[in-house]
Amino acid sequence: MADMTDKAGVLERWISQARKGYFEMLLLARLQAGRAYGYQIVASLKQVPGFENLAEGTVYPVLTRMRNDGLVTAEWVAEDSGAPRKYYTTTQFGAEVLAEMKAIWAAMSAALDAQEVTS
């Protein structure tokens, strides 16, 4: 429960909300930069500020949903050494959706700045 001046508490709750939506876009952007497998994605995105504690249980359901939506495809790849890995790749459709997401995100940022001036 957030105290009246518990900045960390207020921000923490806000971040957990702000992450929604953003995370899917971030994940899509990560795959757009090059195919990757689940475990690698988790390790990679853990380095993004605010995602230090990213769990696999968060990533896999999103990957499944994105595959159902046709944003990405998955493909098993047998490696020279180690267990086979499931690589995810963005589809053409996924690339288009990502572009629109980014445009909307940019519009949101612009609307935010616009408030400052509009007295």
Added chain:
Amino acid sequence: MADMTDKAGVLERWISQARKGYFEMLLLARLQAGRAYGYQIVASLKQVPGFENLAEGTVYPVLTRMRNDGLVTAEWVAEDSGAPRKYYTTTQFGAEVLAEMKAIWAAMSAALDAQEVTS
């Protein structure tokens, strides 16, 4: 139910998620630009792209929560004409929190762009 290539459907669901968190920040930014009352805020934010259908039932609960968190204060003001209005103003604490929200938002945007390069 989103079809495999139903771009509008996919984006719509994404936007409804991306709005979370963003809306609170937008509202705080609006009040930071100058005090306002609920009905006015609704009319004002309806002009922001993506919020054309913003409802009062969405705004008032958020204002109440923000007041409970100490981000804003509310004050009844008797008008020369018309019913009295309840004006909301950001507190010092609210201004600090808004600044941090914006910083986090900017960091998120930066992390998004960073993905493109990191192959």
Added chain:
DNA sequence: CAAGATATATAGCAATGCATAGTAGTTGCT
């Protein structure tokens, strides 16, 4: 006075996502 615009507020609902935690299998090292 009646109708409509203005203004604030709450209750209930549907949808969603995230985190925790656990399952299961493989590979490599000692």
Added chain:
DNA sequence: AGCAACTACTATGCATTGCTATATATCTTG
């Protein structure tokens, strides 16, 4: 053989949001 690290995935529960609908009251206008 045994253990740690790697890899993929699922289930459940919690918390939250935003919308719809509703209630209430005042003011303005015809």
